[in-house]
Amino acid sequence: MQKNPLYCTKKGQAYVGDSLELLAELSDNSIDLVITSPPFALRRQKTYGNVEETEYVNWIKPFGKEVFRVLKESGSFVLDLGGAYRAGMPSRSLYNFRVLLSFCDEIGFHLAEDFYWFNPAKLPSPIEWVNKRKIRAKDSVNTVWWFSKTEFPKADVRKVLAPYSDRMKKLIKDPENFYKPKKRPSGHDISASFGKDNGGSIPSNLLSIPNTESNSTYLRLCKAFGIERHPARFPAELPAFFIKMLTEEGDVVLDIFGGSNTTGFVAESINRNWLTFEDNHEYLVSSIFRFLDGYSEMAIKEILVTLQGNQANYALEKIYCSLEPVMTVKQRREHISQPSLFPS
Numbered sequence: 597m598q599k600n601p602l603y604c605t606k607k608g609q610a611y612v613g614d615s616l617e618l619l620a621e622l623s624d625n626s627i628d629l630v631i632t633s634p635p636f637a638l639r640r641q642k643t644y645g646n647v648e649e650t651e652y653v654n655w656i657k658p659f660g661k662e663v664f665r666v667l668k669e670s671g672s673f674v675l676d677l678g679g680a681y682r683a684g685m686p687s688r689s690l691y692n693f694r695v696l697l698s699f700c701d702e703i704g705f706h707l708a709e710d711f712y713w714f715n716p717a718k719l720p721s722p723i724e725w726v727n728k729r730k731i732r733a734k735d736s737v738n739t740v741w742w743f744s745k746t747e748f749p750k751a752d753v754r755k756v757l758a759p760y761s762d763r764m765k766k767l768i769k770d771p772e773n774f775y776k777p778k779k780r781p782s783g784h785d786i787s788a789s790f791g792k793d794n795g796g797s798i799p800s801n802l803l804s805i806p807n808t809e810s811n812s813t814y815l816r817l818c819k820a821f822g823i824e825r826h827p828a829r830f831p832a833e834l835p836a837f838f839i840k841m842l843t844e845e846g847d848v849v850l851d852i853f854g855g856s857n858t859t860g861f862v863a864e865s866i867n868r869n870w871l872t873f874e875d876n877h878e879y880l881v882s883s884i885f886r887f888l889d890g891y892s893e894m895a896i897k898e899i900l901v902t903l904q905g906n907q908a909n910y911a912l913e914k915i916y917c918s919l920e921p922v923m924t925v926k927q928r929r930e931h932i933s934q935p936s937l938f939p940s
């Protein structure tokens with residue numbers, strides 16, 4: 597890339613800018629996975645008709661075309677789109693389905709699989725139809741389109757096995773007694789080997805993930821430094837699922853609407869290279885908090901001042917990054933081993 601990143605780690609780089617321009621700098625067939633959650637809000641609210649849906653598709657299509665170009669043949673594009681109502685009426689917008697059709701029919705993507713992210717913690721909305729008039733159910737599912745450049749993208753569901761149900765655990769423990777081998781009407785042959793322990797069950801395309809981040813380093817430091825948190829973050833578990841399933845260590849993951857850089861943080865934690873593009877400078881500045889677990893207040897202040905100047909090109913050498921924060925603060929500091937940053 598010609599432009600300098602705002603900051604970089606050993607595995608990734610975060611760039612401020614319009615992702616359409618930044619994408620243009622990437623070579624063809626160079627990225628393994630693009631995963632992103634674009635702004636959902638329909639750009640210009642209209643009272644009737646479906647103009648806003650067409651506008652949304654016209655807005656996002658150039659990004660889709662560029663993503664198609666930069667993806668490797670084995671690559672995937674995972675696009676999280678929240679549902680929406682048409683302005684002023686209890687009738688759903690079809691924009692997410694129009695994006696799906698346009699990307700497949702006009703750009704050439706394949707729909708590898710349609711996923712649904714169920715957020716059980718989602719508040720009821722829209723207030724008018726759900727809370728006040730009570731004529732619609734709570735909308736708590738996002739469509740997550742898994743596009744691929746070819747029919748056979750790199751993918752391995754064994755990397756994202758779901759925990760076994762209690763019933764399955766019993767079957768594994770004592771297959772002979774639990775199940776009589778027989779052929780089901782569906783054609784599935786339930787033999788004793790069905791009780792083999794594979795470490796978990798095949799996940800479904802309904803991902804139940806509460807969006808309830810509450811004690812992350814990112815939120816803690818936003819609060820401590822009086823910086824507003826990004827208002828539309830996705831939970832780390834969502835990109836984690838797709839990054840694990842669709843890439844291997846050393847692959848390159850890109851988020852073109854990076855926000856608070858949840859994707860970069862997840863990719864770094866599981867040893868994938870990453871790139872993040874975000875056009876809001878402030879969002880990207882505070883996103884560095886995700887990598888500053890264990891840093892002293894003084895060191896963080898210095899980093900913030902550096903990043904707030906443009907073209908910071910800040911290289912973050914020592915980081916502690918994990919999806920499972922099991923270490924104590926003391927252990928994390930030792931892990932980072934940057935004693936000069938931690939005045940006793």
Ligand SMILES: C[S@@+](CC[C@H](N)C(=O)[O-])C[C@H]1O[C@@H](n2cnc3c(N)ncnc32)[C@H](O)[C@@H]1O
Pocket residue numbers: 613614615616632633634635636826828829830831852853854855856857858859873874875876879
């Ligand atoms: C839904 S948020 C993404 C949040 C992110 N997934 C996270 O967990 O923090 C969408 C982001 O896209 C950014 N954005 C909108 N248009 C953009 C563009 N043309 N280029 C780069 N970023 C853009 C917005 O500033 C916003 O932060």
